Amino acid sequence: MKISVKWLGDYVALPPSVDELARKLTAAGLEIEGQESPAEGLRGVVVAQIKESVQHPNADKLSVTKIDAGGDALIQVVCGAKNYKVGDKVPLATVGTKLPNGMEIKQAALRGVDSSGMLCSSKELGLSEESSGLLILSPDLKPGTPIAQALGLDDVVLEVNVTPNRPDALSHLGVAREVGVVTGAALKLPQPKPVESGSPASEKVKVRVESPERCPRYAARVVENVTIKPSPQWMQERLKACGVRAINNVVDVTNYVNLEYGQPLHAFDLDKLSGQELVVRTAAKGEKLTTLDGKARTLDVDDLVICDKERPQALAGVMGGGDSEVTEKTTRLVLESANFVGAGVRRTAKRYALHTEASHRFERGADLDAVVPAIDRAAQLIAELSGGTVASGRVDVYPAEKPPRQVTLRFARVEKVLGVAVPEVEVRRILAALGFKARSEGAGQATYEVPRARVDVEREEDLLEEVARVFGYDNIPAKLPRGLASLAPEPATAEAERRLRHALAGAGLDEVVNYSFVAPKSLEVLGLKEQPVALLNPLSVEQSVMRTSLLPGLLENLSRSVRHQVESVSLYETGRAYFRDAQGGQGTRPAAREVNRVAGLVWGLRGGGRSWTQKDARADFYDAKGAVEALLAALRVEGVTWSLGGPSAYHPRASAEVKLADGTVLGHVGELHPKVVKALGLPEGVFVFELDTEPLYAASRLVPEYRPLPKFPAVLRDLAVLVPVELETGAVRKVILEVGGALVEDALVFDVYTGKQIPEGKKNLAFALRYRASDRTLTDVEVNEAHKRIVSEVDQRLGASLRA
Numbered sequence: 001m002k003i004s005v006k007w008l009g010d011y012v013a014l015p016p017s018v019d020e021l022a023r024k025l026t027a028a029g030l031e032i033e034g035q036e037s038p039a040e041g042l043r044g045v046v047v048a049q050i051k052e053s054v055q056h057p058n059a060d061k062l063s064v065t066k067i068d069a070g071g072d073a074l075i076q077v078v079c080g081a082k083n084y085k086v087g088d089k090v091p092l093a094t095v096g097t098k099l100p101n102g103m104e105i106k107q108a109a110l111r112g113v114d115s116s117g118m119l120c121s122s123k124e125l126g127l128s129e130e131s132s133g134l135l136i137l138s139p140d141l142k143p144g145t146p147i148a149q150a151l152g153l154d155d156v157v158l159e160v161n162v163t164p165n166r167p168d169a170l171s172h173l174g175v176a177r178e179v180g181v182v183t184g185a186a187l188k189l190p191q192p193k194p195v196e197s198g199s200p201a202s203e204k205v206k207v208r209v210e211s212p213e214r215c216p217r218y219a220a221r222v223v224e225n226v227t228i229k230p231s232p233q234w235m236q237e238r239l240k241a242c243g244v245r246a247i248n249n250v251v252d253v254t255n256y257v258n259l260e261y262g263q264p265l266h267a268f269d270l271d272k273l274s275g276q277e278l279v280v281r282t283a284a285k286g287e288k289l290t291t292l293d294g295k296a297r298t299l300d301v302d303d304l305v306i307c308d309k310e311r312p313q314a315l316a317g318v319m320g321g322g323d324s325e326v327t328e329k330t331t332r333l334v335l336e337s338a339n340f341v342g343a344g345v346r347r348t349a350k351r352y353a354l355h356t357e358a359s360h361r362f363e364r365g366a367d368l369d370a371v372v373p374a375i376d377r378a379a380q381l382i383a384e385l386s387g388g389t390v391a392s393g394r395v396d397v398y399p400a401e402k403p404p405r406q407v408t409l410r411f412a413r414v415e416k417v418l419g420v421a422v423p424e425v426e427v428r429r430i431l432a433a434l435g436f437k438a439r440s441e442g443a444g445q446a447t448y449e450v451p452r453a454r455v456d457v458e459r460e461e462d463l464l465e466e467v468a469r470v471f472g473y474d475n476i477p478a479k480l481p482r483g484l485a486s487l488a489p490e491p492a493t494a495e496a497e498r499r500l501r502h503a504l505a506g507a508g509l510d511e512v513v514n515y516s517f518v519a520p521k522s523l524e525v526l527g528l529k530e531q532p533v534a535l536l537n538p539l540s541v542e543q544s545v546m547r548t549s550l551l552p553g554l555l556e557n558l559s560r561s562v563r564h565q566v567e568s569v570s571l572y573e574t575g576r577a578y579f580r581d582a583q584g585g586q587g588t589r590p591a592a593r594e595v596n597r598v599a600g601l602v603w604g605l606r607g608g609g610r611s612w613t614q615k616d617a618r619a620d621f622y623d624a625k626g627a628v629e630a631l632l633a634a635l636r637v638e639g640v641t642w643s644l645g646g647p648s649a650y651h652p653r654a655s656a657e658v659k660l661a662d663g664t665v666l667g668h669v670g671e672l673h674p675k676v677v678k679a680l681g682l683p684e685g686v687f688v689f690e691l692d693t694e695p696l697y698a699a700s701r702l703v704p705e706y707r708p709l710p711k712f713p714a715v716l717r718d719l720a721v722l723v724p725v726e727l728e729t730g731a732v733r734k735v736i737l738e739v740g741g742a743l744v745e746d747a748l749v750f751d752v753y754t755g756k757q758i759p760e761g762k763k764n765l766a767f768a769l770r771y772r773a774s775d776r777t778l779t780d781v782e783v784n785e786a787h788k789r790i791v792s793e794v795d796q797r798l799g800a801s802l803r804a
Contacts, residue, residue, distance in 0.1 A: 005018055006156075007155075011176035028469050028470055038148065043097070043146075044105075046069055046070065046143070047141045048119070050119075052074075056111060057112075057113070063078070064076065064078055065078075070142070075092070077119055084134050099125065100125065100126030170262045172259060174262055177433075177435065201391040214280075215341070219375050220375075224391065225388050228328045229249055244259070249386050254266060257381070258358070258361075261373065263374035264366070269332070272325075273309075274308040274310040281305065281307060282305070284299075284301070291352075293319065297315075302348070315352070316348075364455070367451075405457070407447070407460060409427075409445060411424050431448060436457075496696075499635055500574070500598060504627060508608065509571060509602075509627060510571055513573065517544065518545060526552070527676075528649075532548050532579075550598075551649075558603060566604070568603070572598065573600075581593045604685075619687060621670065623687060624687035624689050635696065637660070642656045643656060655668060660695065666695060670689075716769070718766060719769055719791070720765070721803060723765055723800040724762060732794060740769070740786055743773060
């Protein structure tokens with residue numbers, strides 16, 4: 001928000017320098033992001049009086065003037081404008097001045113006549129977009145006066161970053177209160193007292209609020225006999241400094257009071273209101289309204305509107321309508337000052353993409369107590385600037401007066417929470433200066449009435465925060481929290497996750513972090529049938545539901561990389577997937593069930609790109625499987641089995657289910673199905689994996705266990721068996737280890753063969769068996785007997801036969 005320092009000075013005594021003011025406000029929580037000085041662009045431009053003007057001897061359209069610019073001698077300036085007369089006071093850009101439009105004024109000879117400067121228009125000074133000649137100044141100005149001072153532009157504009165929880169600071173009075181608190185200066189509030197005459201306003205306009213839950217208060221005043229014309233220069237300059245365009249004296253006053261009080265106002269042309277009545281209600285289905293921006297809008301039944309007897313005339317808290325707009329022909333006004341509930345205003349403003357000065361304030365929470373003083377101030381200014389008369393009284397519909405919030409502060413809590421002793425008298429001063437009124441006293445405590453503008457103060461800690469920011473965060477010493485004998489140990493999952501990240505990075509995968517929000521079609525194309533959790537207020541359709549898998553984000557990363565002609569992509573992500581919970585949101589139960597996962601993707605040339613050792617070797621299923629094996633090894637998870645199959649998003653020829661020794665399914669690894677690849681516009685050969693990390697971490701053994709080296713030698717035997725093609729290798733290995741018992745230390749498959757020598761529908765599996773006993777050297781007899789039992793059981797259980 002832009003704040004005029006000169007305007008701010010009307011309400012409170014300011015520090016000696018603007019820099020000190022900015023520093024104090026920033027320290028108190030109102031960060032000053034920048035400063036602007038309109039006078040900088042007008043340096044070298046002064047007030048000058050035209051003493052003489054004659055025709056240029058060599059140019060019909062030029063004049064030669066003698067100018068009094070406050071010096072000892074008159075200055076000769078050649079001028080092309082014709083809208084002045086001798087004696088007028090006009091702006092003079094002296095030699096060496098650089099105007100806002102970039103023009104640099106130099107000593108020159110125009111058609112043979114010397115010219116020492118330039119007489120300026122308002123456009124050349126950057127004060128307006130159009131001009132019809134020189135800017136004629138007030139005759140009361142003294143020649144030589146800097147033009148910025150003469151026009152009231154000797155100001156500094158502060159860009160204040162007002163956080164969403166501080167709507168009370170969205171006005172000059174709100175910031176002035178903060179200045180008074182941090183400097184100790186007294187606050188000078190306006191005391192509006194419009195001169196009233198004639199019959200009461202209640203006889204000229206009727207107000208009915210049909211939706212009090214959306215509009216707790218609505219006030220109206222009537223001003224008659226107004227003359228619509230430009231507002232005075234001082235008001236235009238203040239509005240311009242704050243980034244508001246001047247329109248006319250009525251509209252400018254409503255904008256001015258909004259910037260002053262932080263209370264949005266609106267003016268209706270009373271003669272354009274059917275029945276001279278204002279009704280606050282929600283819109284009917286299909287109703288239409290043309291807003292002040294000229295756009296015809298079909299209203300939603302959730303929109304709160306201000307209507308006359310027949311149709312809507314304004315979107316409440318957002319923008320007025322064109323049918324009742326104030327124009328040059330307007331003579332009678334109805335001023336609106338109301339309080340609208342922020343949630344409803346926010347929905348309407350977002351629905352029509354209308355972010356206005358009014359909606360910005362109502363969305364955050366406007367001051368209910370500012371409704372009356374703001375409308376009185378506006379009525380008084382309009383009467384003064386337009387020659388109008390204010391009808392007696394006001395219409396003030398306030399169905400259910402809401403009592404102010406009260407919060408109790410225990411003074412002993414100040415030091416306990418802030419860590420620094422703040423004298424009680426200083427605490428009381430700070431809160432009183434901020435507008436908190438002590439309503440009752442107790443032993444070591446006081447109950448304060450919270451100003452309605454402070455929508456962010458609800459509990460004792462909020463009052464403590466007010467004390468802390470005004471007392472100064474720099475005055476609070478840095479100390480360790482008291483009462484902590486020792487730091488809590490790091491959870492085991494943190495170390496497990498750290499090892500997982502290191503393992504995947506060692507496998508050549510780069511970590512990415514994606515949004516938890518995805519497009520519904522991204523989940524549908526993967527065949528994920530569970531209904532995702534939808535967002536009530538999504539940023540876009542592409543981010544409208546919570547992800548039930550980490551794969552959509554990784555696939556989007558791949559798509560973007562391929563578009564940039566990357567040859568190899570290896571990525572992984574750890575994060576949460578979200579699932580609907582039928583009992584979610586009841587009591588303290590979360591609205592959704594969250595599952596921690598890790599997912600990875602491998603595509604393209606193996607090793608990150610082209611290599612002379614592996615020319616154009618592409619990543620395959622075993623690269624993705626190897627990454628999973630690497631993280632399992634890093635976590636020392638043993639007994640994992642791999643079985644064929646996976647979700648429909650995986651290719652049946654290259655997919656596997658990963659299970660723990662107890663049968664718990666960790667997840668899947670495999671090649672992305674061609675139909676998914678085609679639907680997403682991805683290249684072929686995409687290999688992915690996704691695992692649940694909770695059971696993975698539970699099965700990990702982060703502390704290594706000591707195992708002594710074997711004392712006795714091993715006996716190695718090979719076993720080649722013919723099995724059906726569809727039989728999984730893991731099933732054969734499981735039988736070998738089970739039958740071999742304690743004597744078979746390991747069984748590794750080292751060859752899988754199908755060919756002419758193998759019957760159709762069969763495959764040859766070759767295992768390397770390692771026999772060893774922990775207490776003796778095995779004899780050939782023991783090994784042969786164990787080997788025969790294994791062959792027999794594999795034959796009986798699996799229909800396998802020993803290959804000769």
